[in-house]
Amino acid sequence: MPNRNKSKNNYKSELQIRHLLNRAGFGFTPEELAPYLEMGYSSALEQLTSPSSTDNSALDTMLAEQSFDFTNPDDIKRWWLFRMMFTRRPLEEKMTLFWHGHFATSDNKVRSPYAMYVQNCTMRKHAFGKFDDLLLAMSKDPAMINWLDNQQNRKKKPNENYAREVMELFTMGIGNYSEQDVKEGARAFTGWQAKPDGFYFNSGQHDNGSKTFLGRTGNFNGEDIVSILANQKATGQYLARKLIRYFALYNPSSSFVDEIASVYKKSDHNIGAMVSAIFSSHNFSSSACFHSLIKSPCEYVVGMLKTFQVSQVDAEVPRLMASMGQNLFNPPSVKGWDGGENWIASDVMMARFNFATRMISQKFDYLEKYSSPAKIAAEQGLTSAAETVDYFLSLLIENDAPPSVRERLIKYVSSDMSGKPMAKLPEDKVLDARLRGLVHLIMTLPTYQLT
Amino acid sequence: MTNPSSINSSLNRSISRRDFLAGLAALGILGQQQLEAFAAQVDPVSGSERSILVIQLNGGNDGINTIIPYGNGAYYDARPKIAIKQADVLHIDDKVGFHPSLTAFQEFYKQGKLAVIQGVGYPEPNRSHFRSIEIWQTAQPDIIGDTGWLGRYLDHLSISQSSNRVVKASIEPGKEKIAMLAVNVDPLLPKSLLARKVAVPSVSDVQAFRFKVDPLYQADRALQLEAFNDIYNNFEDSRSVVKKLRTSGIEANRASERLLDLVKGHKTTVKYPDGKLGSSLKFIAQMVSGGIGAKVYTLGYDGFDTHAGELRTQTNLLAGLGKSLNAFQEDLKQHGCDDKVMVLIFSEFGRRVAENGGGGTDHGTAGPSLVLGGGVKGGLYGQYPSLTELDHGDLKFNVDFRTVYATILDRWLGADSREVLGKNFENLDFC
Numbered sequence: 002m003p004n005r006n007k008s009k010n011n012y013k014s015e016l017q018i019r020h021l022l023n024r025a026g027f028g029f030t031p032e033e034l035a036p037y038l039e040m041g042y043s044s045a046l047e048q049l050t051s052p053s054s055t056d057n058s059a060l061d062t063m064l065a066e067q068s069f070d071f072t073n074p075d076d077i078k079r080w081w082l083f084r085m086m087f088t089r090r091p092l093e094e095k096m097t098l099f100w101h102g103h104f105a106t107s108d109n110k111v112r113s114p115y116a117m118y119v120q121n122c123t124m125r126k127h128a129f130g131k132f133d134d135l136l137l138a139m140s141k142d143p144a145m146i147n148w149l150d151n152q153q154n155r156k157k158k159p160n161e162n163y164a165r166e167v168m169e170l171f172t173m174g175i176g177n178y179s180e181q182d183v184k185e186g187a188r189a190f191t192g193w194q195a196k197p198d199g200f201y202f203n204s205g206q207h208d209n210g211s212k213t214f215l216g217r218t219g220n221f222n223g224e225d226i227v228s229i230l231a232n233q234k235a236t237g238q239y240l241a242r243k244l245i246r247y248f249a250l251y252n253p254s255s256s257f258v259d260e261i262a263s264v265y266k267k268s269d270h271n272i273g274a275m276v277s278a279i280f281s282s283h284n285f286s287s288s289a290c291f292h293s294l295i296k297s298p299c300e301y302v303v304g305m306l307k308t309f310q311v312s313q314v315d316a317e318v319p320r321l322m323a324s325m326g327q328n329l330f331n332p333p334s335v336k337g338w339d340g341g342e343n344w345i346a347s348d349v350m351m352a353r354f355n356f357a358t359r360m361i362s363q364k365f366d367y368l369e370k371y372s373s374p375a376k377i378a379a380e381q382g383l384t385s386a387a388e389t390v391d392y393f394l395s396l397l398i399e400n401d402a403p404p405s406v407r408e409r410l411i412k413y414v415s416s417d418m419s420g421k422p423m424a425k426l427p428e429d430k431v432l433d434a435r436l437r438g439l440v441h442l443i444m445t446l447p448t449y450q451l452t
Numbered sequence: 453m454t455n456p457s458s459i460n461s462s463l464n465r466s467i468s469r470r471d472f473l474a475g476l477a478a479l480g481i482l483g484q485q486q487l488e489a490f491a492a493q494v495d496p497v498s499g500s501e502r503s504i505l506v507i508q509l510n511g512g513n514d515g516i517n518t519i520i521p522y523g524n525g526a527y528y529d530a531r532p533k534i535a536i537k538q539a540d541v542l543h544i545d546d547k548v549g550f551h552p553s554l555t556a557f558q559e560f561y562k563q564g565k566l567a568v569i570q571g572v573g574y575p576e577p578n579r580s581h582f583r584s585i586e587i588w589q590t591a592q593p594d595i596i597g598d599t600g601w602l603g604r605y606l607d608h609l610s611i612s613q614s615s616n617r618v619v620k621a622s623i624e625p626g627k628e629k630i631a632m633l634a635v636n637v638d639p640l641l642p643k644s645l646l647a648r649k650v651a652v653p654s655v656s657d658v659q660a661f662r663f664k665v666d667p668l669y670q671a672d673r674a675l676q677l678e679a680f681n682d683i684y685n686n687f688e689d690s691r692s693v694v695k696k697l698r699t700s701g702i703e704a705n706r707a708s709e710r711l712l713d714l715v716k717g718h719k720t721t722v723k724y725p726d727g728k729l730g731s732s733l734k735f736i737a738q739m740v741s742g743g744i745g746a747k748v749y750t751l752g753y754d755g756f757d758t759h760a761g762e763l764r765t766q767t768n769l770l771a772g773l774g775k776s777l778n779a780f781q782e783d784l785k786q787h788g789c790d791d792k793v794m795v796l797i798f799s800e801f802g803r804r805v806a807e808n809g810g811g812g813t814d815h816g817t818a819g820p821s822l823v824l825g826g827g828v829k830g831g832l833y834g835q836y837p838s839l840t841e842l843d844h845g846d847l848k849f850n851v852d853f854r855t856v857y858a859t860i861l862d863r864w865l866g867a868d869s870r871e872v873l874g875k876n877f878e879n880l881d882f883c
Binding site: 153154157158161336348352354355358365383405410418434441447449450 | 608641662663
């Protein structure tokens with residue numbers, strides 16, 4: 002709907018809902034936005050943060066029709082992108098992506114798309130539940146065991162890789178344990194192996210002796226380590242900070258972090274409660290939070306596909322996302338993706354700009370439902386250069402640009418093929434080129450990279 | 453008349469050579485001829501043409517199986533499964549030698565172009581990949597730094613360049629070179645290049661790195677680019693994240709045009725090995741010989757975190773490293789540039805002396821750094837750490853990595869290492 006008739010108050014509340022939808026998902030089609038605008042912010046928040054109470058059977062049907070081959074490395078990526086595009090539970094997919102970056106495991110080493118698919122499903126299953134359950138499930142996950150060499154972690158010659166990373170990256174963070182804790186932790190996880198059909202506890206390889214870990218002594222095994230780690234104050238702080246940086250602000254105040262860390266404790270380690278608290282916080286609805294995060298390649302790509310209602314995900318899309326720095330199922334290291342400004346080194350900026358080109362070029366015109374720039378302009382009845390520029394600036398960046406941008410874009414749109422200014426909109430082919438160019442230019446703006 | 457070489461030996465390193473020479477000339481102490489002779493002696497390759505390439509071996513390369521102490525029985529005792537057989541080691545001397553994959557390095561060593569610096573590390577070693585690499589990249593073991601050592605070098609360079617009034621008189625209008633101080637040939641910018649003033653472009657695939665428009669409306673490209681540049685140049689916004697996006701976008705565009713021009717003109721007969729390392733080095737050779745004027749290139753080579761299956765993995769990785777650098781040196785030589793680039797190869801830590809239960813090794817501490825190419829005085833530096841007197845199972849370092857940096861900054865790049873590193877570090881003699 003064109004926004005020119007909205008009152009200022011309505012526009013402000015629309016912005017808040019758009020902000021929420023952008024952070025709780027990957028963008029939205031016009032049809033998806035409408036019901037949220039209807040129900041208002043608090044109901045929208047309620048619905049988004051209770052994914053299990055939203056029916057997602059339409060997605061399941063759609064996925065079944067696509068018949069993905071989960072042993073194929075390209076298919077698992079396309080499967081997940083389909084989910085992100087068509088799910089009615091956007092926050093569930095966003096959390097799964099968070100966990101994928103947190104318990105970062107790469108198929109580059111695991112070399113089993115099926116195991117990666119299973120890990121992904123496990124993450125989704127425990128996405129909003131008790132953190133201890135997820136941590137235990139990850140410690141027994143075959144892809145993870147393979148990734149961090151726990152298969153080789155044996156009684157006589159322990160392998161420290163998992164014990165180190167579980168403390169450094171998955172729970173407390175650096176500075177909260179000693180090298181001795183790493184060694185003792187490794188002993189507790191000996192014999193935790195993976196077989197083709199799942200987790201296998203190899204008791205013959207398990208070190209049954211007494212261990213001293215983080216100041217406690219006992220004959221600990223992996224389950225005990227998981228429990229000890231999940232109950233550390235540092236873990237609550239670490240997770241709180243990471244979740245806030247993912248959903249809200251890059252540099253949260255220590256009071257905001259403390260607030261969410263205390264939810265971790267009070268809710269008995271419930272992730273869903275922490276996420277709800279972040280979205281309900283005044284820190285989230287402040288104007289400093291709006292458009293303050295840089296879109297990850299996933300948000301950038303999926304958001305764009307949704308805006309223009311592209312209904313298929315060809316194999317190129319995950320590859321292009323990888324060239325922007327986010328290769329699904331292949332994070333660069335066990336640290337996952339640092340995010341933020343790490344998304345915008347020069348050549349990945351160019352990769353983003355060129356993905357936008359791909360989106361608006363005539364390549365997709367034949368697709369059903371695809372809304373080309375010209376189609377949108379016709380549907381909206383836009384007849385002047387100013388109207389056209391205003392509409393797309395609102396649609397794509399919520400008008401977040403200095404006035405000079407609007408001026409320059411109007412000048413671009415109302416020029417003929419040689420660049421000479423025209424009094425009215427150009428026609429036919431020239432208009433088509435201008436509209437595609439306009440949308441492309443807006444999508445290369447610094448503020449289009451923000452969410 | 454004073455002898456230039458005696459001035460050389462008493463050269464005060466806290467003044468840059470350029471300023472010093474300019475000062476001498478101004479005082480009329482040396483005539484023009486002597487000045488030129490002096491400059492030639494001190495800088496056989498013109499100072500402005502020197503650059504460094506920093507290659508980071510990601511994961512913690514096992515230094516003990518790279519520079520192998522084959523003359524030491526303790527080596528074989530600690531690694532019954534994964535020690536390299538004596539007969540396979542490529543000798544450096546009667547105590548140490550190269551991994552068998554590094555035939556090219558043995559050749560460089562014999563030519564006097566390769567310096568092997570043993571036992572490099574820092575106090576209170578950190579065995580986390582991420583913290584340790586951050587320490588190497590920021591050169592700040594005691595705090596969490598927010599700039600890189602190379603970034604700080606580039607910041608100082610950009611200040612001195614803009615205040616340096618020496619201008620090349622022969623630049624034709626329209627042919628001014630867009631100065632690119634550094635290029636990162638990897639998708640992600642390493643922290644070593646984080647600077648306060650200079651934005652370094654990251655380019656890993658130069659062909660994809662071009663502003664594209666709808667293929668059916670190619671004629672529109674010029675108009676779109678013009679609009680893009682106008683918009684970005686005038687995008688007033690006080691948010692720091694927007695400023696960074698703006699800089700990145702502008703830099704992306706400028707760098708793209710410059711680099712595409714450059715790559716078009718380059719010819720080589722050298723064949724590089726397949727894979728990312730080979731193609732990245734080829735691209736760097738293009739930029740060096742194309743005269744892009746960058747002082748710093750950075751590159752990462754992944755895969756060295758050998759907790760299991762070390763023998764096979766490291767053999768393949770080191771073979772790739774040797775072959776690719778061999779091609780790189782050959783390519784530079786063909787274009788008369790092999791004495792202009794100094795290559796520093798390092799890893800965030802070495803690995804444990806004893807092997808683990810999976811045919812691999814766990815995170816360790818000290819390891820060797822290698823320096824190759826322009827200006828290098830080949831040989832062994834530092835000391836091979838003891839394999840028996842250890843720090844919790846790990847090697848003790850004897851060369852602080854910052855002395856390696858200081859040597860390169862002071863002696864190769866003509867910079868002031870104290871400004872970049874925050875305090876004085878000794879220089880080694882490898883250049």
